[in-house]
Amino acid sequence: xxxxxxxxxxxxxxxxxxxxxxxxxxxxxxxxxxxxxxxxxxxxxxxxxxxxxxxxxxxxxxxxxxxxxxxxxxxxxxxxxxxxxxxxxxxxxxxxxxxxxxxxxxxxxxxxxxxxxxxxxxxxxxxxxxxxxxxxxxxxxxxxxxxxxxxxxxxxxxxxxxxxxxxxxxxxxx
Amino acid sequence: xxxxxxxxxxxxxxxxxxxxxxxxxxxxxxxxxxxxxxxxxxxxxxxxxxxxxxxxxxxxxxxxxxxxxxxxxxxxxxxxxxxxxxxxxxxxxxxxxxxxxxxxxxxxxxxxxxxxxxxxxxxxxxxxxxxxxxxxxxxxxxxxxxxxxxxxxxxxxxxxxxxxxxxxxxxxxxxxxxxxxxxxxxxxxxxxxxxxxxxxxxxxxxxxxxxxxxxxxxxxxxxxxxxxxxxxxxxxxxxxxxxxxxxxxxxxxxxxxxxxxxxxxxxxxxxxxxxxxxxxxxxxxxxxxxxxxxxxxxxxxxxxxxxxxxxxxxxxxxxxxxxxxxxxxxxxxxxxxxxxxxxxxxxxxxxxxxxxxxxxxxxxxxxxxxxxxxxxxxxxxxxxxxxxxxxxxxxxxxxxxxxxxxxxxxxxxxxxxxxxxxxxxxxxxxxxxxxxxxxxxxxxxxxxxxxxxxxxxxxxxxxx
Ligand code: SF4
Numbered sequence: 001x002x003x004x005x006x007x008x009x010x011x012x013x014x015x016x017x018x019x020x021x022x023x024x025x026x027x028x029x030x031x032x033x034x035x036x037x038x039x040x041x042x043x044x045x046x047x048x049x050x051x052x053x054x055x056x057x058x059x060x061x062x063x064x065x066x067x068x069x070x071x072x073x074x075x076x077x078x079x080x081x082x083x084x085x086x087x088x089x090x091x092x093x094x095x096x097x098x099x100x101x102x103x104x105x106x107x108x109x110x111x112x113x114x115x116x117x118x119x120x121x122x123x124x125x126x127x128x129x130x131x132x133x134x135x136x137x138x139x140x141x142x143x144x145x146x147x148x149x150x151x152x153x154x155x156x157x158x159x160x161x162x163x164x165x166x167x168x169x170x171x172x173x174x
Numbered sequence: 175x176x177x178x179x180x181x182x183x184x185x186x187x188x189x190x191x192x193x194x195x196x197x198x199x200x201x202x203x204x205x206x207x208x209x210x211x212x213x214x215x216x217x218x219x220x221x222x223x224x225x226x227x228x229x230x231x232x233x234x235x236x237x238x239x240x241x242x243x244x245x246x247x248x249x250x251x252x253x254x255x256x257x258x259x260x261x262x263x264x265x266x267x268x269x270x271x272x273x274x275x276x277x278x279x280x281x282x283x284x285x286x287x288x289x290x291x292x293x294x295x296x297x298x299x300x301x302x303x304x305x306x307x308x309x310x311x312x313x314x315x316x317x318x319x320x321x322x323x324x325x326x327x328x329x330x331x332x333x334x335x336x337x338x339x340x341x342x343x344x345x346x347x348x349x350x351x352x353x354x355x356x357x358x359x360x361x362x363x364x365x366x367x368x369x370x371x372x373x374x375x376x377x378x379x380x381x382x383x384x385x386x387x388x389x390x391x392x393x394x395x396x397x398x399x400x401x402x403x404x405x406x407x408x409x410x411x412x413x414x415x416x417x418x419x420x421x422x423x424x425x426x427x428x429x430x431x432x433x434x435x436x437x438x439x440x441x442x443x444x445x446x447x448x449x450x451x452x453x454x455x456x457x458x459x460x461x462x463x464x465x466x467x468x469x470x471x472x473x474x475x476x477x478x479x480x481x482x483x484x485x486x487x488x489x490x491x492x493x494x495x496x497x498x499x500x501x502x503x504x505x506x507x508x509x510x511x512x513x514x515x516x517x518x519x520x521x522x523x524x525x526x527x528x529x530x531x532x533x534x535x536x537x538x539x540x541x542x543x544x545x546x547x548x549x550x551x552x553x554x555x556x557x558x559x560x561x562x563x564x565x566x567x568x569x570x571x572x573x574x575x576x577x578x579x580x581x582x583x584x585x586x587x588x589x590x591x592x593x594x595x596x597x598x599x600x601x602x603x604x605x606x607x608x609x610x611x612x613x614x615x616x617x618x619x620x621x622x623x624x625x626x627x628x629x630x631x632x633x634x635x636x637x638x
Contacts (some may be wrong), residue, residue: 001466005601012343014190014282016334048390051333051334051335052330053331053335053337053359054334054335054635055337055358055360055361055381056336056359057382057384057389057634057635058336058383058384058385058633058634059381059384059385059465059467060334060383060384061334061335062385062428062465063464064334065334065428065431065432065455066447066450066451068334069444069447069448069450069451070443070444070447070448070451071432071447071448071451072375075557081334082334083333085577095337095359096361098358098359098360098361099289099291099292099293099330100289100291100357100358100359100360101330101337101358101359102291102339102599104329104330105330107330108330113394130366130377130378130381131361131362131363131366131381133366134293134361134362134363134365134366135292135293135297135302135362135365136292136297136360136361136362137362138636154381154467155384155465157464158451164405
């Protein structure tokens with residue numbers, strides 16, 4: 001894994017990581033409630049995230065990649081991306097759910113061990129966005145698998161994505 | 175000198191398409207043209223259809239003439255371009271999936287966008303058909319041979335990527351053959367755009383490809399404006415060109431960031447990522463959106479550059495300009511250049527993908543430097559007047575081109591009383607993916623992601 005603090009020392013303009021902004025309060029509230037209601041096992045103090053693209057325009061990916069880069073330094077929040085859904089706690093889903101990718105989403109969901117969280121990221125994943133009603137699109141992520149958290153925006157900014165993911169972590173620690 | 179193929183095309187019936195007339199060939203003329211393509215140096219830029227005709231877009235490299243040509247669909251068929259042009263194959267699949275027109279005499283028609291699980295078939299046809307009884311999962315050429323192994327990647331691809339499927343045939347750790355299957359992210363964009371007023375349809379053009387949203391929005395707007403004979407004011411032209419350059423720089427940096435990560439070169443990854451992020455923040459200050467989505471609209475631009483935007487963009491660009499020499503140096507480092515030289519070589523292809531991974535990287539860095547110059551010059555000389563004009567509700571046909579970080583974006587559009595009657599956006603990905611299949615052949619399987627990344631393969635723009 002990349003050691004950003006070390007890299008940062010030699011990068012002009014990147015001396016500090018972005019100061020952490022506020023955690024999304026309303027998301028935190030509903031997640032905590034849901035967690036308690038389900039009395040689920042705690043996931044631990046870090047979260048492994050698997051990104052699943054269900055038909056995105058690559059705009060949401062761009063912002064996730066930015067979040068995963070030098071400026072935001074996800075690792076200090078205990079967030080990291082993994083390639084195998086079997087190693088994931090969170091599925092971060094982007095794009096409207098196309099008919100063609102529904103099965104792939106379901107397979108990723110089934111492969112992810114419990115307890116797991118599904119985050120629908122971006123207006124498209126929330127409810128289909130502008131592609132709602134298309135013959136090729138079912139709608140949002142929720143049309144394929146149960147969704148725990150939605151983060152709107154087209155695309156949501158890295159700050160907003162981070163705030164949502166940190167809400168998951170906080171709920172998880174509560 | 176005009177070639178025989180060009181003379182043939184120009185002898186056909188002309189349809190008014192702005193600024194390049196479209197020629198409607200009779201069946202036998204089209205057939206002759208296809209035969210001529212065996213030797214004629216015409217570049218096929220795109221092929222698409224509407225409900226009654228199939229269209230192709232050629233570039234005559236010798237004279238720099240752009241030639242849109244068409245043929246009427248007869249009994250649901252048209253003469254295949256793939257008979258003489260392999261790059262037409264995916265277009266023919268797409269045309270069949272969307273409109274139901276079947277190319278005859280060429281490559282076998284295979285499902286491409288339609289994987290058999292839409293609720294209808296041929297969604298762009300006047301009367302779409304019922305869904306197939308059983309979905310048709312992708313079929314791949316299976317190469318038989320001793321020690322050969324199939325290695326599928328995707329459609330949920332590793333990393334934070336687009337959804338595509340790559341089927342590799344391996345012998346040991348070497349790639350013997352690579353076959354791409356796309357269409358997973360097809361969202362039905364063309365059907366959503368059809369029948370909508372230009373300004374509404376522009377929102378879909380902007381969402382064809384997130385990292386080329388300005389390029390697609392601009393090509394769409396230019397095509398509409400050409401169709402309706404609209405001239406946009408000077409400040410709008412300058413701001414569009416500025417946004418285009420900024421987007422290309424940011425996307426090149428995004429590609430180089432991912433490439434740095436794949437190389438395990440944290441300094442490259444860090445520097446490119448940081449510059450990209452600062453640039454995107456400047457773009458947000460200047461234009462209100464980090465990707466500048468929906469900022470270019472038919473008739474001009476959605477809004478002026480914000481107060482403070484000029485300074486923010488200038489600062490971010492200066493930082494990129496200072497970074498480029500360092501990036502060149504980092505890429506020339508022995509470990510990195512040893513990995514890239516000779517890898518994923520493409521013998522002939524559109525600039526900037528020609529050559530090996532090393533050459534492509536240098537071309538991207540050159541492109542960044544060039545676009546920084548364009549953007550800075552643009553910032554220094556912004557005309558004072560005019561952000562947009564209102565769009566007339568006329569009719570017409572237009573064709574336009576715009577540069578994106580990955581290559582040329584083309585949009586063809588037919589407007590009927592201000593509404594989009596027919597549309598085709600040609601993403602540069604159509605030309606890149608077939609090259610990837612060639613570039614991967616013979617490479618170590620461990621370098622698959624690196625080669626694909628260096629080609630900058632987009633997905634959603636050609637999945638439509
Ligand atoms: S929400 Fe916006 S950026 Fe994200 S996939 Fe949809 S259109 Fe693209």
